[in-house]
């Protein structure tokens with residue numbers, strides 16, 4: 001493999017400049033891997049022609065799993081035979097994306113032997129992405145990965161690999177143990193994760209506080225966001241320290257509070273917790289002085305997604321507050337009621353958010369046996385076309401007596 | 402499958418995270434009291450018992466070779482007892498308890514080409530999709546634009562010099578594997594011509610009822626072409642979403658003459674101050690111009706500069722524009738407003754200005 005790398009005048013331009021260069025990465029891998037060498041070549045051609053050269057994924061995978069491998073073939077195999085097959089493997093990341101180097105090095109060794117040597121750390125959903133191998137390598141890779149304690153992530157119409165923020169491991173704001181919950185749900189739903197049987201994908205994301213560091217409100221079918229019910233903890237002396245260090249408490253905190261529930265007289269910071277919206281701004285600005293309360297848990301929102309098919313959605317509230325304690329039985333029961341309904345009544349490629357748009361949130365709540373709560377809407381309906389399901393007939397009242 | 406079936410291990414799930422936690426992290430799990438950002442990319446977390454952990458955050462490229470991962474592992478071995486983590490935005494974090502290691506680690510990271518930063522009111526690494534590197538429906542490349550933009554804005558990664566944080570994301574088509582739709586700045590690949598139908602292949606490669614029902618605007622109808630079952634597209638109704646292409650490879654949307662990039666701004670996911678919001682269209686179309694997409698870079702830099710020069714402290718792009726109003730944004734940024742900015746899909750009416758509260 002000592003032969004030279006292909007000429008890539010356009011890609012070479014992307015080795016210039018201070019930010020880490022993906023082209024240099026591919027070149028490093030290409031010194032060893034014929035597939036990465038052809039990847040350079042085919043990518044250069046895409047840059048010249050302004051069009052991609054990959055075809056739709058075929059159905060490839062490992063025995064007994066319906067997800068975890070994305071089949072990929074190029075449309076010019078005669079010119080780039082080493083990327084004729086260039087399948088992606090999704091490897092389920094450990095919660096919080098923590099690693100020890102020995103584990104990472106073992107993955108690298110497998111990927112050096114059996115793949116292109118290119119990865120994504122990590123993919124959009126959270127998996128380790130091993131980018132580019134051929135069909136015959138899939139089973140051996142799977143066997144070697146499981147031997148070092150790793151398993152595949154989700155793809156297709158299944159539970160996608162759940163992900164979480166680092167939560168209580170390093171963040172003082174985490175209102176519940178996101179890594180424990182993420183790991184627990186992932187382990188519990190292995191069958192749903194590996195064997196697609198849903199109308200479409202279903203993503204869980206676990207964020208420890210309303211700052212929502214894993215973007216769950218925008219990117220998860222079920223967004224589990226930590227929050228608290230009691231009062232923000234205030235260390236008045238520390239507030240004073242921030243003020244003397246130059247923080248303009250009125251301008252930077254009180255005036256920016258969306259609930260207008262704060263008051264600062266230069267000595268004492270007061271918060272009307274009954275109208276505080278748990279937005280995190282004040283806590284973010286003065287982490288030494290303010291902390292979430294102690295009665296912590298999560299709110300659960302449902303249904304966000306990217307535009308495909310019917311338009312983008314943000315998640316919306318379905319459980320305003322719940323304690324987050326293992327084994328999370330109440331949430332599991334809820335999830336399973338939702339899946340049963342969606343599997344029976346959802347259309348092909350209809351995400352849960354779109355399903356709710358179609359049947360109506362009120363009806364959906366009824367079907368999954370959840371009581372409506374005022375926290376679930378931004379405001380009550382403005383539209384007076386109300387569907388009532390029952391009405392009286394004359395004489396009915398008497399008949400009942 | 403010539404081999405006799407071996408006993409396979411399946412459904413073990415991911416390894417338990419606990420074995421990977423740095424000792425000081427494991428010890429103080431759930432016991433953190435507060436944190437400080439010492440400088441861009443360097444954080445100090447303090448536990449109730451006074452223990453302190455230092456974190457150094459380096460920018461990564463999402464596309465990494467195993468060679469680079471091994472170099473990063475070498476640094477983790479040298480500085481952090483073999484522990485490291487990645488953030489949700491492709492950054493790499495090293496955690497340790499000895500403050501004195503910070504500067505040498507930063508210097509070593511520099512040697513392998515990785516800048517330190519991305520904390521607080523700054524720009525952090527761009528989350529993005531595969532693009533021409535690995536995707537069949539990409540309307541643009543992802544990594545090339547990301548690299549070019551980050552080269553231009555790296556100053557805002559290495560310095561916390563912005564009014565608030567700025568999250569940039571790129572998706573190379575409307576599928577948005579990167580769900581970019583709630584970003585401060587979203588760079589989105591778009592197709593602009595209706596699918597080219599391969600009538601000879603379609604009946605062999607696709608299920609016609611699926612193709613018909615895939616279209617959100619009902620533009621696709623079954624038909625027969627040269628005696629073969631196929632489909633037609635009512636081009637007036639096509640909004641180039643590529644839903645049909647997703648279910649049918651014989652309906653090609655990719656097209657070098659028409660594909661390009663759009664820019665959307667003002668979204669956020671955090672609840673801090675303003676509720677989460679979608680990004681809104683700023684620039685409908687910029688031609689693909691590889692290898693460095695200078696027009697896209699210039700547009701992103703312009704938006705950041707205008708925001709930086711006009712916003713108040715803590716105002717993210719969307720919050721700033723909500724205060725000053727979109728007409729002022731278009732005026733200040735010099736971006737032209739036109740027909741493409743006006744929504745015409747479902748719920749479009751909700752985006753019309755329905756009051757006389759106007760700026761001039």
Ligand code: SF4
Nearest residue numbers: 257276277279280282
């Ligand atoms: S958390 Fe938000 S709403 Fe509550 S007091 Fe602080 S700034 Fe106001």
Ligand code: SF4
Nearest residue numbers: 616639640642643645
């Ligand atoms: S690109 Fe979208 S709108 Fe156009 S025909 Fe295909 S599915 Fe319909």
